[in-house]
Amino acid sequence: MPENKEDYLVRFENVQKSYDGEILVVKDLNLNMAKGEFLTMLGPSGSGKTTCLMMLAGFEPATHGEIFLDNIPINRVPPHKRGIGMVFQSYALFPHMTIGENLAFPLEVRKMGKSEREEKVKNALDMVQLGSFADRRPAQLSGGQQQRVAVARSLVFDPDVVLMDEPLGALDKNLREQMQYEIKHIHERLGVTVLYVTHDQSEALTMSDRVAVFDAGVIQQLAPPNILYEEPENAFVADFIGDNNCLHGIVTSETENGCVVKTEDGSEIKANKINIAGVGKPSTLSIRPERVIVNPEPGQVPNVFEAKAAELIYLGDHIRTRMEVCGNDNFYVKIPNSSHHADLNKGDTVKIGWNEYDCRALDATNN
Amino acid sequence: MSQSDTSTLKTADGISLKLSLQRSLRRKKRNALLLVAPLFLFILITFIIPIAYMLVRSVDNQIFAEILPTTAPLLAKWDPLSGNTPDEEVFKAFITDGKVAAQAKTINRLGKRLNYEKSGISSLFRKTGRNLRKLEPEKLTTSYKEALIKIDKKWGQVDTWEILHRESGKYTKSYFLSAVDMKYDANGMQWKDDDSRIxxxxxxxxxxxxxxxxxxxxxxxxxxxxxxxxxxxxxxxxxxxxxxxxxxxxxxxxxxxxxxxxxxxxxxxxxxxxxxxxxxxxxxxxxxxxxxxxxxxxxxxxxxxxxxxxxxxxxxxxxxxxxxxxxxxxxxxxxxxxxxxxxxxxxxxxxxxxxxxxxxxxxxxxxxxxxxxxxxxxxxxxxxxxxxxxxxxxxxxxxxxxxxxxxxxxxxxxxxxxxxxxx
The missing domain is CATH 1.10.3720.10 (MetI-like)
Incomplete structure (x- = not known):
């Protein structure tokens, strides 16, 4: 990451956006994107991520604040002068033009010569393995092929930044995964800067250099995928990214790195102090299901509790087990389907435990 | 047993599959037809038939043969380019037909119809009809031709007969000709004069x-x-x-x-x-x-x-x-x-x-x-x-x-x- 803010390609500075003058859809957004970065905005619908994209593309004006592209404030620059490529969820391929004409369109409006244009179109189509489709109409292509054309079209005029607004949302699961890799590879090969919007967390984790998790118009956490998963900074991120177990309680004591949280049923849990308000204040504990140990050796982990297996779901590689522990009946544990895994039946009582480090004490949530 | 030959495919109770399918669809088809029928009848009666009638009406000229049934075929044989009025038998037929029509009071309708071709014919027919009603062909002392010319001398002119000859067929072009501002004259079809084109x-x-x-x-x-x-x-x-x-x-x-x-x-x-x-x-x-x-x-x-x-x-x-x-x-x-x-x-x-x-x-x-x-x-x-x-x-x-x-x-x-x- 660059050190000076001037070295970032895209900067959002104190950007706010409201559509009706009453509700802020984007609240004080500050975000820097480095050149060549693949940054994903991830969040539930209505969290303001698409609005940010539209502001950068120039289709929505920022209500307050400034967006910089290559250190030039672009609030007053019309969309067609921003030089930003865009891929839409609906692909937005022009139905009255062939694939070749679609790709040539951005080059034509730039008054590029015919021979150069044709070469660029051909290269772009080859890049997405659709070299022989130039004369077809969009309607004659499958969803996945149309998506590739849309990606090729957004890149054909060599933009500095490409925005992708849930581009894989309309594809089925297998195709989506395949396209994730393709887009990732294209990004790596061309070194183009990509701002990607999705509500699919696995997509975000697979493709991105960094992920900005959005909720209620605020970036909750901005971090590389592994940090986001392993070290969520607040309860929303912990819950939104991956499987997560939540335990609610009150902080009873606090040390330099750790704290003790007492749940409603009286269990005292030693936790990793991340984001708590202080002793006596409520906190949400986050424990990943795969970090829970079934039948721990005595003294192996500091937190050991009695749990009752309420439901077992066979998922092939692991058995997802819903347990009742510390007053929470929605506590999931992943039991790997190995040769010596714990043989549990519904209703069995078993000891489970986890490390202090793996149990993150975060801000309180209502749920 | 091979199932690939469709002609031998049978339902469980041994009826041909195609027949069975047709039967099961028959009811559906009948219902569909019944639903469409009222609108179809309505359109047929109020739209298709009137349009067809209009198309026919634009060329229809049955009136001549209806009112002058014996004259029409005789007149058709006459050659207007000969420069002479038709033969005596045409005059005889015209007087016979005309008297019947005059008594039935239908002759004025024909006159009105032919008046579209040349104004004045309507009054000619009215006058002729009035006289024919009184005329008794058996007591004629002159030829039929002279008798008719006596009623109106226009019957002695080739022009008059030419119009009758032209419009004696079952179908006519004359409506379409007027619709595009054309007319007949001695030289055949012509554009009308500029000031009468509408x-x-x-x-x-x-x-x-x-x-x-x-x-x-x-x-x-x-x-x-x-x-x-x-x-x-x-x-x-x-x-x-x-x-x-x-x-x-x-x-x-x-x-x-x-x-x-x-x-x-x-x-x-x-x-x-x-x-x-x-x-x-x-x-x-x-x-x-x-x-x-x-x-x-x-x-x-x-x-x-x-x-x-x-x-x-x-x-x-x-x-x-x-x-x-x-x-x-x-x-x-x-x-x-x-x-x-x-x-x-x-x-x-x-x-x-x-x-x-x-x-x-x-x-x-x-x-x-x-x-x-x-x-x-x-x-x-x-x-x-x-x-x-x-x-x-x-x-x-x-x-x-x-x-x-x-x-x-x-x-x-x-x-x-x-x-x-x-x-």
Whole structure:
């Protein structure tokens, strides 16, 4: 990451956006994107991520604040002068033009010569393995092929930044995964800067250099995928990214790195102090299901509790087990389907435990 | 047992599968037919049969053979180019037939029919009929020819017989000839004199005004349809009601409001005069002329353009234009290259609707068109209810129908009818 803010390609500075003058859809957004970065905005619908994209593309004006592209404030620059490529969820391929004409369109409006244009179109189509489709109409292509054309079209005029607004949302699961890799590879090969919007967390984790998790118009956490998963900074991120177990309680004591949280049923849990308000204040504990140990050796982990297996779901590689522990009946544990895994039946009582480090004490949530 | 041979496929109780399928579908088909039947009958009786009747009527000339049954075949053998009046037997047949017709009082109908060919024949027939009723052919002292010439000397002229000879067949071209301003004379078919030509100019005017009105509705309707398609549904629904409002206003209210607006002492002229744009003598004539027809019809037909356009624009994904803009197109280029081509289907549908409606529009031009703003349909109406020349009205109507069909085919060739979207 660059050190000076001037070295970032895209900067959002104190950007706010409201559509009706009453509700802020984007609240004080500050975000820097480095050149060549693949940054994903991830969040539930209505969290303001698409609005940010539209502001950068120039289709929505920022209500307050400034967006910089290559250190030039672009609030007053019309969309067609921003030089930003865009891929839409609906692909937005022009139905009255062939694939070749679609790709040539951005080059034509730039008054590029015919021979150069044709070469660029051909290269772009080859890049997405659709070299022989130039004369077809969009309607004659499958969803996945149309998506590739849309990606090729957004890149054909060599933009500095490409925005992708849930581009894989309309594809089925297998195709989506395949396209994730393709887009990732294209990004790596061309070194183009990509701002990607999705509500699919696995997509975000697979493709991105960094992920900005959005909720209620605020970036909750901005971090590389592994940090986001392993070290969520607040309860929303912990819950939104991956499987997560939540335990609610009150902080009873606090040390330099750790704290003790007492749940409603009286269990005292030693936790990793991340984001708590202080002793006596409520906190949400986050424990990943795969970090829970079934039948721990005595003294192996500091937190050991009695749990009752309420439901077992066979998922092939692991058995997802819903347990009742510390007053929470929605506590999931992943039991790997190995040769010596714990043989549990519904209703069995078993000891489970986890490390202090793996149990993150975060801000309180209502749920 | 092989199941691949479909002819031997059997249902469980041994009936051929095809037969069984047909039986099971029969009921469905019968129900479908029953549902369609009332509308089909209605259309047949009120639309298809009248149009067929009109087509026949435009060439029909059975009246001659009905009223003068023995004369018709004899007259057909006569050669008008010989320069002589027909033979005695034709005169005899005419007098025999004519007396019967005169007593049945049908001869004047034929006279009226033939009067379309040459004025004066009607009175000739009335006079002849009156005399024939009294005439007793058995007591004739002269030849039949002389007897008839005695009634009126026109019967001794080849011209008179030539007209009868021409119109003695079961079918006639004469209605179509008059419908395109042509006539017969000694040299065969001819254009009428310039000052008596009516219909070709009317057809031209009708076509031109229809094109103009269609063009104006596109010009005015396109932005409105765009607004409707981009606004949120609750607002656009309200606006659609406003668009449809002209339909829901009574014709008389509409007409009188146009008159109030457009007449010489009307609101618009008063306003223009008040702000000094026109002088009192220079007040604009905007009603009871072509301008009036164009303004009123554009107003009335506008919804027929807006609604198809709206429904097409509604389906255009707003991301098309955004995509074009993000790729470097100015908003005008994005409109011209991306948005507009996708609305052509709507323009085509609306255009063909407005054009076909205006080419046959009758009531509005009749009310606000004056003499210069009337269209061909006003003359068709005149011939149906005024002059009672139904043959000519039918011929004019047929030409109008053919024009519409021709334009439709042309449209299909240029734009393609499959591209049309009505909603």
């Amino acid at each position: 219909y070709l100019n009317l057809f031209k005017r009708t076509l031109w005004l229809s094109f103009l009105i269609t063009f104006l509705t596109v010009l005015l309707g396109y932005p409105i349809a765009y607004l409707l398609a981009t606004l949120k549904t609750s607002t656009s629904n309200l606006l659609i009601i406003l668009v449809l409002l002209p339909f829901w206003t009574s014709l008389l209210v509409r007409t009188s409001s146009w008159i109030a607006l457009l007449q010489k002492e009307g609101v618009i002229n008063d306003f223009l005069f008040a702000i000094g744009l026109i002088t009192d003598e220079g007040r604009l004539a905007m009603i009871h002329n072509q301008t009036g027809t164009v303004i009123a019809m554009t107003h009335i037909l506008l919804p027929f353009m807006i609604l198809p356009l709206f429904s097409v624009m509604k389906t255009i994904n707003p991301s098309y234009v955004r995509a074009a803009r993000s790729m470097g197109a100015t908003s005008f280029t994005a409109f011209r290259r991306v948005y507009f081509p996708n609305t052509i289907a709507g323009i085509g549908a609306g255009g063909i609707l407005v054009f076909i409606l205006s080419i046959g529009y009758y009531i509005t031009p009749a009310l606000v068109g004056g003499t210069q703003g009337t269209l061909i349909s006003n003359f068709i109406a005149y011939h149906i209810s005024g002059s009672l020349n139904w043959g000519l009205a039918a011929a004019l109507g047929t030409i109008l129908l053919l024009l519409v069909v021709a334009l439709y085919i042309l449209y299909d060739k240029i734009v393609g009818i499959d591209n049309m979207k009505l909603g």
